[in-house]
Amino acid sequence: MTPSSSAAAATTQDQEKPRTHAHKTEKLDHVCIRFAGDSGDGMQITGSQFTNTTAVVGNDLATLPDYPAEIRAPAGTLAGVSSFQLHFGDHRVYTPGDQPDVLVAMNPAALKVHLGDLRERGVLLTNSDAFNAGNLQKAGFQGNPLEDGSLAKYQLFKIPISKLTNETLKDSPLPTKSKERCKNFFALGVLLWLYQRPMDVSLAWIQDKFGKKPELADANTRALKAGYHFGETAEMFQVTYEVAPMKREPGTYRNIAGNQAVAIGMVAVSELSGLPVFLASYPITPASDVLHELSGYKNFNVHTFQAEDEIAAAGAAIGASFAGALGVTTTSGPGLDLKAESVSLALRAELPLVVVDIQRGGPSTGLPTKTEQADLLHAIYGRHGEAPVCVIAAKSPGDCFYMTIEAFRLAAKYMTPVILLTDGYIANGAEPWKIPAFSDLKPLKVNFRTDPANFSPATRDPATLARPWVKPGTPGLEHRIGGIESDYNTGNISYDPKNHEKMVRTRQEKIDRIAQDVPPTEILGDKKGKLLVVGWGSTFGAIQAAVVRSRAKGLSVSSVHITHMNPLPPDLGGILKNFDKVLIPELNLGQLLKLIRAKYLVDAIGLNKIQGLPFRAAEIEAKIEELCK
Amino acid sequence: MTPSSSAAAATTQDQEKPRTHAHKTEKLDHVCIRFAGDSGDGMQITGSQFTNTTAVVGNDLATLPDYPAEIRAPAGTLAGVSSFQLHFGDHRVYTPGDQPDVLVAMNPAALKVHLGDLRERGVLLTNSDAFNAGNLQKAGFQGNPLEDGSLAKYQLFKIPISKLTNETLKDSPLPTKSKERCKNFFALGVLLWLYQRPMDVSLAWIQDKFGKKPELADANTRALKAGYHFGETAEMFQVTYEVAPMKREPGTYRNIAGNQAVAIGMVAVSELSGLPVFLASYPITPASDVLHELSGYKNFNVHTFQAEDEIAAAGAAIGASFAGALGVTTTSGPGLDLKAESVSLALRAELPLVVVDIQRGGPSTGLPTKTEQADLLHAIYGRHGEAPVCVIAAKSPGDCFYMTIEAFRLAAKYMTPVILLTDGYIANGAEPWKIPAFSDLKPLKVNFRTDPANFSPATRDPATLARPWVKPGTPGLEHRIGGIESDYNTGNISYDPKNHEKMVRTRQEKIDRIAQDVPPTEILGDKKGKLLVVGWGSTFGAIQAAVVRSRAKGLSVSSVHITHMNPLPPDLGGILKNFDKVLIPELNLGQLLKLIRAKYLVDAIGLNKIQGLPFRAAEIEAKIEELCK
Amino acid sequence: MTPTDAAPKLDKKDFVSDQDVRWCPGCGDYSILAQMQKVLPEIGLPREKFVFVSGIGCSSRFPYYVNTYGFHTIHGRAPAIASGVKLANPDLQVWVVTGDGDGLSIGGNHLMHALRRNMDLKILLFNNRIYGLTKGQYSPTSELGKKTKSTPFGSPDYPIHPITLALAAEATFVARTVDVNPKHLAETLARAAQHKGSAFVEIYQNCNIFNDGAFKNITEKDIRDDMQLVLEDGKPMIFGKDRDKGIRVNGTRLEVVQLGGAVSEKDLLVHNESDSDTTLATLLSRMHAPEMPVPMGVIRAVRRPSYHELMRSQEEDAQKKLGKGDLGKLLRDADIWDVR
Amino acid sequence: MTPTDAAPKLDKKDFVSDQDVRWCPGCGDYSILAQMQKVLPEIGLPREKFVFVSGIGCSSRFPYYVNTYGFHTIHGRAPAIASGVKLANPDLQVWVVTGDGDGLSIGGNHLMHALRRNMDLKILLFNNRIYGLTKGQYSPTSELGKKTKSTPFGSPDYPIHPITLALAAEATFVARTVDVNPKHLAETLARAAQHKGSAFVEIYQNCNIFNDGAFKNITEKDIRDDMQLVLEDGKPMIFGKDRDKGIRVNGTRLEVVQLGGAVSEKDLLVHNESDSDTTLATLLSRMHAPEMPVPMGVIRAVRRPSYHELMRSQEEDAQKKLGKGDLGKLLRDADIWDVR
Numbered sequence A, B: 001m002t003p004s005s006s007a008a009a010a011t012t013q014d015q016e017k018p019r020t021h022a023h024k025t026e027k028l029d030h031v032c033i034r035f036a037g038d039s040g041d042g043m044q045i046t047g048s049q050f051t052n053t054t055a056v057v058g059n060d061l062a063t064l065p066d067y068p069a070e071i072r073a074p075a076g077t078l079a080g081v082s083s084f085q086l087h088f089g090d091h092r093v094y095t096p097g098d099q100p101d102v103l104v105a106m107n108p109a110a111l112k113v114h115l116g117d118l119r120e121r122g123v124l125l126t127n128s129d130a131f132n133a134g135n136l137q138k139a140g141f142q143g144n145p146l147e148d149g150s151l152a153k154y155q156l157f158k159i160p161i162s163k164l165t166n167e168t169l170k171d172s173p174l175p176t177k178s179k180e181r182c183k184n185f186f187a188l189g190v191l192l193w194l195y196q197r198p199m200d201v202s203l204a205w206i207q208d209k210f211g212k213k214p215e216l217a218d219a220n221t222r223a224l225k226a227g228y229h230f231g232e233t234a235e236m237f238q239v240t241y242e243v244a245p246m247k248r249e250p251g252t253y254r255n256i257a258g259n260q261a262v263a264i265g266m267v268a269v270s271e272l273s274g275l276p277v278f279l280a281s282y283p284i285t286p287a288s289d290v291l292h293e294l295s296g297y298k299n300f301n302v303h304t305f306q307a308e309d310e311i312a313a314a315g316a317a318i319g320a321s322f323a324g325a326l327g328v329t330t331t332s333g334p335g336l337d338l339k340a341e342s343v344s345l346a347l348r349a350e351l352p353l354v355v356v357d358i359q360r361g362g363p364s365t366g367l368p369t370k371t372e373q374a375d376l377l378h379a380i381y382g383r384h385g386e387a388p389v390c391v392i393a394a395k396s397p398g399d400c401f402y403m404t405i406e407a408f409r410l411a412a413k414y415m416t417p418v419i420l421l422t423d424g425y426i427a428n429g430a431e432p433w434k435i436p437a438f439s440d441l442k443p444l445k446v447n448f449r450t451d452p453a454n455f456s457p458a459t460r461d462p463a464t465l466a467r468p469w470v471k472p473g474t475p476g477l478e479h480r481i482g483g484i485e486s487d488y489n490t491g492n493i494s495y496d497p498k499n500h501e502k503m504v505r506t507r508q509e510k511i512d513r514i515a516q517d518v519p520p521t522e523i524l525g526d527k528k529g530k531l532l533v534v535g536w537g538s539t540f541g542a543i544q545a546a547v548v549r550s551r552a553k554g555l556s557v558s559s560v561h562i563t564h565m566n567p568l569p570p571d572l573g574g575i576l577k578n579f580d581k582v583l584i585p586e587l588n589l590g591q592l593l594k595l596i597r598a599k600y601l602v603d604a605i606g607l608n609k610i611q612g613l614p615f616r617a618a619e620i621e622a623k624i625e626e627l628c629k
Numbered sequence C, D: 001m002t003p004t005d006a007a008p009k010l011d012k013k014d015f016v017s018d019q020d021v022r023w024c025p026g027c028g029d030y031s032i033l034a035q036m037q038k039v040l041p042e043i044g045l046p047r048e049k050f051v052f053v054s055g056i057g058c059s060s061r062f063p064y065y066v067n068t069y070g071f072h073t074i075h076g077r078a079p080a081i082a083s084g085v086k087l088a089n090p091d092l093q094v095w096v097v098t099g100d101g102d103g104l105s106i107g108g109n110h111l112m113h114a115l116r117r118n119m120d121l122k123i124l125l126f127n128n129r130i131y132g133l134t135k136g137q138y139s140p141t142s143e144l145g146k147k148t149k150s151t152p153f154g155s156p157d158y159p160i161h162p163i164t165l166a167l168a169a170e171a172t173f174v175a176r177t178v179d180v181n182p183k184h185l186a187e188t189l190a191r192a193a194q195h196k197g198s199a200f201v202e203i204y205q206n207c208n209i210f211n212d213g214a215f216k217n218i219t220e221k222d223i224r225d226d227m228q229l230v231l232e233d234g235k236p237m238i239f240g241k242d243r244d245k246g247i248r249v250n251g252t253r254l255e256v257v258q259l260g261g262a263v264s265e266k267d268l269l270v271h272n273e274s275d276s277d278t279t280l281a282t283l284l285s286r287m288h289a290p291e292m293p294v295p296m297g298v299i300r301a302v303r304r305p306s307y308h309e310l311m312r313s314q315e316e317d318a319q320k321k322l323g324k325g326d327l328g329k330l331l332r333d334a335d336i337w338d339v340r
């Protein structure tokens, strides 16, 4: 194919029945595609558009967006490469995939950074126009890899995407730069065709997004169609692929990313409780999207407040809880550090407070846009004094919705701060998710104390040890609380030694009692065996995939996934005893590992990865194999 | 004795040879005295003056000052009671004593609060003038305990201290209120006489303190002497007591409190290293005294900076370290929370930084003036991400001096933050301390990199893994550091996954290697046995006393005291194995316990007290007895 | 928030809590507490509508002593916490009690942001120019060269002027009063209570233990009339024991003039607390003793929508525009598909 | 610190580090970097004497690109960290680079305290009225009603005016400049470098990705002369494309007047940057577009001892008074006794 013939093909886009070339269709059970390009190339959009369509056609899927910490590193450089990986299949895929089958490389830098991951014989789709001398040099290539035969072990497709896009849009009134920007939709079109998926989801999105700028909407529409038709007409691809929908529980589905799920979860909390949710936050990657999202829902019973810093955000949330709303603050690692003293106040004053920590690579500024699970011990122990709080963790994007509700439920029921841990991977990654019916959600009932008879702010519920929640404005219940130790009975300031011990132990006991609310631990696999894999948080998918595969190979391995980190599930000790070995894979140096070793005196083994990336299932699989030998 | 006769006795003070009554002298091997009164009564001064004299006469001693969190709670109330306990003897006394033998109660509230602790047949010395209707009511007494026989099981002495003091000072030009204030020196005089100690130390102190206000100096001097002579002449006391000096290593001794020792330790650090120590701090109880103390030493190579908050203080200290000084910040619990993010920066940038956390009762504002050991896990884990730092702990007031030097030594040697934990008990408590010779102190040598050849800020020392410390101002070594992850070789920003893992593991390894510097663990008692008591920090004295006593009873118990909390001593695992049981007494809910269980999988048992008070040796002794059964 | 007409008549003792007051005898805080308890029943709100939020410091113990809702929080963060209280429950009247350390040192930023947002809080800054609770270190309002526990050789910090700062943040209500003038104190607190929006009141307060006499040079009986300029809206600025001195604008400076002779009342600056421009207010805020008398009273009082008003009206607009939120719809606001 | 006479002549490229600059193409930060690199060799100090300290934000990446000592710290804390650098090593010239979020939101308090202490730092606040690095939330300098990612219905916060605040803190050097005027930028940076004490420079900076055109209404070619008032010390305040307009004091307000006819140059306000009183400077700081032209250049420059000077002289005094510290003596400065 030469550029000119392709251009000719592209311009046929508006004909009713475009000329198509013969190709055969291959059925696959799963595919992993990575879209990579310069930060300015729009690969996050291409990826998420392909994802949406893939979701709608009914595949299971998991995604992994990855972008640089710089807003826009210099064009064409390795530092500026942004990527989006999607794994989809006709069965549960669990993870974004270990090794891409397809790599879309929009420029030489993207090729350089990502080629190493592409499987042999994998599809390599490139924008050949971007492989000019300047870009090649910036990416550190000597020659042009598209031409020098160095890519022979891949199925290489060189498409002059820029040129084709420009020609498609030659009569558009847009400036050249804007035309050029449409190339990501051209690429999307090619991919949609290659996997035989419809364009309508993206066409609708374009209308929605650019509706107010018709030239842009039109240009992107045309680029998308041109790409699709290019696939159809250019005699470049011999095969198209089909991935059948996965069988799922009946219901209505959507795609959801973790941060979205947290925000929508908060809306659900306000509906379930009948109370306003008050989100106070200070922007920080990768948590800011929750604030953005919720700020758009001002027609619901939610308030959002962008504070001057993390401490003020935590403070405002605590103030809101004191005033009778459901206070919450969202942040990531460095922000969690700053909130420690405020969380300590909330737990001392025994007010409900939800803190969502969307973990990223640390320490310090670390790797702000990458994922990690290294805030667990900090969440549990990171305050002066004996300062126990409840800590729970979400395991997947969709689970963020339920764990957000769980966080508020526990906070209000036990009058305590609850820290919900998610991470960059599930915050930005998306998965198909069955939309729940409101009636299926666990209720979240809040009882405010209103009766002045025998009132003390310190009286405890005998089951939960929670003290009463009183809304200021309630007549006859005026009272004062604070951060100094207080009397067990009256709530007044007390420096009494024995009282302090009683209060410290009571606060601990209250958190320990949350174990009553922890659902029985589900075991994947047998209840007894050689190896138990214990996971928490976003490693869920990778662990499941690894365990399922290992069991298929006949290995004696089971797994449990912990959702409540503090307190730990009451049945965990018993489960651990039934296995010879315990493996704990974590994206840290072994934090749950320490908790489990200390609590159960079990010689558990860690599998630790700290690369800012999620586990690949194969990594866990290999370790399982080693330990089952 | 009637008030009038005593008054007569008191006015004899200026005679050359006061009339004395016959009394016998009893020898004791140790005594525990508690001075208690209203915050305004000056009991801290009485206590520390008695302590100084006791030190000078050569007893071993330990003290426990205890005062309310309010500056001055309403006079006469229970909340306003302030106390000072002193234990001294002719042998190592280890702790401030479990149960006072003598209680000085300057008012009814003091009696109410402290009587319960006095041993039966103990000496109860009261200011009978303060037992008036108003005070009795404020303290919640129905009748007057001095008169109603309820104190029969103690040796009660009713002395009209206020009246005697006033009469002594009747010709002083001071206003009545100020005269009345001198009564604490009267009480001191009585006590000095009762224990047959000289007045000169306190007389000199009065001159020094009030030198500029001669009327005050004179009044206090006269009150002190009057009290002393009252003991001698009033026929109230049948016995005086003698406690012989303890045999000690030869040398020059002084009394030292922990906070003093920290400040003087910093001065020693500046002399040992030849570098300025830069202390940036924000006041907080019980840490402020270190700042106060060091601020007075501006003629040394130290700088002090009172910052606008704890974060700024940590920041300024880090900036100073970056600039080539030895940066340090002092704080207590809530302040440690706030410094977390800054400590994280220092460890990421690999700069030396010392953080002294003088622990107090938590959580939140908690019990600001009381002691606790509950910041250990926070110090070790209280930062987002994998953020290891070195944590060490001082075990006694005098040890604070050495551990301060150790903290700076490790910080500079390993280019890392070091958190030094002390607590309110040893910070304010004092002990006799052998003044070291400068030449006996461990050297603290700092090598700045100055050679531009092949310079990278990331090159590591092969033994310590420390990166080079470069003083800005050094030509040819200009470089940039920061909080984002950096390349292992160049120090430039790096988002590379493998590099991140390498850096995370290297930072951990660097801290782990500090184990090289941890001295061999000393075992008190046998190397093998039934029970090992493991302690850390300020519980040292109580544990030693309990173990020594238990061993004397023939129990198979030994103990080790940990000074380096992170990393733990490399020989600890081996030691633990040689005992059937392990007991860990802590002033928290079991924090070292968790570390030891997780690391060594040893089923250690905790003995936990969280009352804002140190252990009494008897409490530990009882637990030892129970476990050795 | 409007005063409830039907509220039962309250008096001072209704606002006295059952807790023992634990300040040092002689502390200026007592007077402030007493006046506050006197003013509260006159505000026209039932007791349960008041919330006192404080940070940490002697001053911050205040809420324990007032029988309303109260929250003694952590050091420096009261304005942030109080913002959450007010935004979550705008029906409450929220008072913040803070000190010169709490509000200007560790908490300076929260204070400034609360003011610039016009958060509807009544903020009382007890300025004793010292850290009281921690026993006497210098504070951001301590004088240059001040010797304290942490500055035995004198403080090297230039002090902050809280009112100047509040005006720079365009606070809508700014006033000053002093512990030893109970009447003026009560009037000023009452004015703050009435203001809609942030009200910032600096209260000179004597710490007789660690900084005794800090305001002696303006409060001593024999000089106070010469050293205080009591502001009255719409009135010329006259002061002095014999009311024979005044303040006049000279170019862009303020100067003290002697009345009588060439200078008469009509030459004097007339106080206009509702001036939207902050220039004159800022000039007043820079009058420091002993060179000038110190202005007392309401320096500025202008009306501008409060944060919670803007927030709520935005939420109402959103509801009008988008309809009342429907969770079912929100959950489906994406590409959806059905599996049967 | 005095310029080293013997320092080898440096030029711009000596101050370019080996790191790729990672701002968006078109970002205003590039221009600031270029001018800084141009100015540094002229200051007369060798390269190793410069330290750049920054917080977090796009702007705070600055130190990586300047070939001097540099420290990219954490969000909002640069003024505190830089204070430590300067106090520990006063020979260094310490620059702080911060943004409107870094310096005024999370870091507002540190900035204010550094300024009021007259800490000898050169503080550059890149004001793009947005959070750039976190992709476009509103900042404390964003306009009321601004729609951003976190305020889809518009911001309810009244903006902060950094220069007004700096003046309230009595900063000794205060200036403003703009990314698109390289010459003025360079001059202003050079002036800041020369100042002894805190130098605060607000730099209007365009974020072409998240807040493009924020300063268009004063920087566009055809209007900029009418919308900027370039200050020159000792000169009357004239502006306008045809230099036909001026600023006049009217009472305690500033007003724009048309020159010619009744109004001549001598009626205009003459700029006096070393005025110890901050009234006129504060008035200038409150001139906002579009009502008024925006002042550019050095608004205030007065000399007052810096913190490190006071600190060092205190330490010298202590040494003089107490003698050079002797550890042995200090250890024995208590009741001591000998055991033999």
Ligand SMILES: Cc1ncc(C[n+]2csc(CCOP(=O)(O)OP(=O)(O)O)c2C)c(N)n1
Pocket (backbone or CB within 6 Å): B282, B283, B284, B285, B310, B334, B335, B338, B365, C056, C057, C058, C059, C060, C074, C075, C098, C099, C100, C101, C102, C103, C126, C128, C130, C131, C132, C133, C134, C139
């Ligand atoms: C995070 C934290 N840092 C420091 C302290 C110690 N602290 C308590 S009150 C205070 C200063 C009080 O001064 P101010 O606000 O002026 O109140 P005052 O006691 O003078 O009324 C300090 C530093 C604390 N409680 N918490």
Ligand SMILES: Cc1ncc(C[n+]2csc(CCOP(=O)(O)OP(=O)(O)O)c2C)c(N)n1
Pocket (backbone or CB within 6 Å): A282, A283, A284, A285, A310, A334, A335, A338, A365, D056, D057, D058, D059, D060, D074, D075, D098, D099, D100, D101, D102, D103, D126, D128, D130, D131, D132, D133, D134, D139
């Ligand atoms: C403690 C902490 N909170 C939040 C963040 C996230 N964050 C990074 S930069 C920034 C704001 C940047 O805005 P500005 O200072 O104006 O700099 P610009 O990017 O606009 O130059 C924020 C909120 C962080 N890195 N650390």
Ligand code: SF4
Pocket (backbone or CB within 6 Å): B071, B072, C022, C023, C024, C026, C027, C028, C029, C058, C059, C128, C132, C133, C206, C207, C208, C209, C210
């Ligand atoms: S220390 Fe000062 S401010 Fe605090 S209660 Fe006592 S007198 Fe009042």
Ligand code: SF4
Pocket (backbone or CB within 6 Å): A071, A072, D022, D023, D024, D026, D027, D028, D029, D058, D059, D128, D132, D133, D206, D207, D208, D209, D210
């Ligand atoms: S986001 Fe804005 S401020 Fe940041 S580099 Fe890009 S243009 Fe500059």
Ligand SMILES: [Mg+2]
Pocket (backbone or CB within 6 Å): C057, C099, C100, C101, C126, C127, C128, C129, C130, C131, C132, C139
């Ligand atoms: Mg104060």
Ligand SMILES: [Mg+2]
Pocket (backbone or CB within 6 Å): D057, D099, D100, D101, D126, D127, D128, D129, D130, D131, D132, D139
């Ligand atoms: Mg900005």
